[in-house]
Amino acid sequence: MDINPPVNVRLLADFLEEMNTQGKYHIGFCGENSSEIYDTLVNDFSDLELDESFIVAYNNFDIIGAIGLDVDLSRGYADVWGPFIREENMELASKLWEKLIQKVPREVKSLSFFINKGNKFAKNFALQNEGIDQGSDLVLKLTKDNYKSKTVNLDHFNDKYHKSFSKLHNEIFPNTYFDANTILSRLNDNNQLILAKENDFNIKGYVYIEANPKHMEGNIEYVGVSKDFRRQGIGKTLITCALNQLFSYQRIEEITICVGEDNISAVELYRSVGFEAKYNLISYDVALSTSII
Numbered sequence: 001m002d003i004n005p006p007v008n009v010r011l012l013a014d015f016l017e018e019m020n021t022q023g024k025y026h027i028g029f030c031g032e033n034s035s036e037i038y039d040t041l042v043n044d045f046s047d048l049e050l051d052e053s054f055i056v057a058y059n060n061f062d063i064i065g066a067i068g069l070d071v072d073l074s075r076g077y078a079d080v081w082g083p084f085i086r087e088e089n090m091e092l093a094s095k096l097w098e099k100l101i102q103k104v105p106r107e108v109k110s111l112s113f114f115i116n117k118g119n120k121f122a123k124n125f126a127l128q129n130e131g132i133d134q135g136s137d138l139v140l141k142l143t144k145d146n147y148k149s150k151t152v153n154l155d156h157f158n159d160k161y162h163k164s165f166s167k168l169h170n171e172i173f174p175n176t177y178f179d180a181n182t183i184l185s186r187l188n189d190n191n192q193l194i195l196a197k198e199n200d201f202n203i204k205g206y207v208y209i210e211a212n213p214k215h216m217e218g219n220i221e222y223v224g225v226s227k228d229f230r231r232q233g234i235g236k237t238l239i240t241c242a243l244n245q246l247f248s249y250q251r252i253e254e255i256t257i258c259v260g261e262d263n264i265s266a267v268e269l270y271r272s273v274g275f276e277a278k279y280n281l282i283s284y285d286v287a288l289s290t291s292i293i
Contacts, residue, residue, distance in 0.1 A: 001092075002058045003099055005051040006066075012056060013038035015063040019084040027122065028114030028139065028258075028281040029070065029079045036215040047073045048103070054081075055100040057092055065089070067096045069104065069111070072177075077110040080286075088121045090128075097129070104288065113284040123282065131284030136261040140275035142243070144253050147274055152241045157184075157193035157206075164202045165193070172224040183208050183222070194241050196225075196234050204229040207238040211246055218246035220257040223266075235269055243273065 006012045017034040019025040031037045046053040048071050057065035067082035083093040113126045117136070157165065166180035173179075178186070187193055190211040196204040205225035211218045220242050225234050246255050256278060259266045 001064070003095060004056060004058065006054050006056050007058070009041050009050065010034075010038055011063060012054070012066060013041060015066060016081070016084060019086070023116055023118035023279075024120070025084055025122075026116035026119055026279065027081060027084070028116065028137075028279065030081045031215075033215055036212070036217075039215070046071045046078075048105075052103045055096050057085075057096055065092050065096055067093070067100055069100060069108075071104070071108055073105065073107050076107050077112060078104070078108050080111055080113045083122060083125055085121065090121075090125065093121075093125055097125075101288070109288055111286040111288060113282075113286070115282050115284065117280045117282055123284075126284040126286065129286050131286045134283035134285055137258050137281045137283065138261050138267060138277055139256055139258050139279040139281060140267075140270050141254055141256050141278040142273070142275045144247050147243060147247060149244050149247065150240050152237050152244065154194050154196055154238065154241045157187065157195055160201055161195055161197070161203050164198075165195070165206055168203065168206065168224055168226055169222065173222065176222075178208075178221065186210075192245060194238065194245070196229075196238055198229075205234045205238055207242045209242045209246055211249055211252060213249045213251040216251045216253055218249065218252045218255045220246075220255065236273065239269070239273055 013034045016030055016037050017032060020027060020030045021032050031040065041050060046069065053071060054066065054068035056063055064087070065083065065085040067084065069078040069080060071078040083096065085093050113122065113131060115122045115126065169180040169183065183193060192209050194207050196206065198204045207220060208222040209218065209220055220239065223235055223238055243255060246252055257270060257275065259270065261280065
């Protein structure tokens with residue numbers, strides 16, 4: 001057995017697809033389509049080079065285990081992809097982990113696991129590394145065939161609403177993976193910020209979506225409504241507009257969203273437009289200084 005950085009990214013993507021499409025191995029951060037995973041690994045994975053972000057176990061050139069870290073240096077944390085171990089070998093998982101951790105810069109202080117509730121192996125691994133339970137999330141899905149569109153008229157972001165959007169987003173999601181400036185920097189033809197306006201400078205709420213027609217999927221990343229305008233149907237209107245926009249792509253057949261399991265009102269809102277549960281995921285945070293078994 002050899003433990004090394006990935007030799008062939010395409011083969012690694014195939015292995016991750018094989019593992020992550022099974023509930024007992026599923027990790028929320030990792031995709032389920034080989035081409036999508038490959039594209040992420042090559043173009044949009046970690047602030048470090050892939051050789052420093054992933055470690056793989058080979059047996060006669062066949063991949064039998066892998067684990068990766070999607071590192072965000074500016075925020076001092078990393079999302080854990082894995083461990084993906086074909087035979088659920090905890091000793092092998094620990095060897096991979098120890099070798100990978102040696103490459104992590106000092107700026108990284110915290111590691112996050114996002115584990116399917118059916119993935120007992122990864123859960124035990126996180127707990128053995130002193131992972132702290134951060135609660136559960138539901139990944140909800142809606143297919144185009146099950147969606148009945150409704151006409152709504154909202155506006156896309158422009159610079160007049162920069163201050164109002166930034167204030168609202170950072171108030172509602174103070175410690176999230178995309179702050180307001182990050183969202184604004186990501187806007188393009190496929191990544192869109194849709195607003196419910198109060199007046200010429202302020203907003204009542206917003207929805208941020210990312211479409212990935214190449215991989216036939218779309219995501220509602222954030223929905224936020226000011227506390228002064230809640231319980232007025234604005235959230236449902238924003239979601240409806242987002243769904244109309246995402247399903248306008250011919251290749252997008254499914255849309256997903258992640259919401260806290262204890263956020264009952266949000267879950268009910270999404271179910272009211274047709275969303276159904278796809279995965280139940282548990283988050284664990286690990287302090288890097290205590291993370292090695």
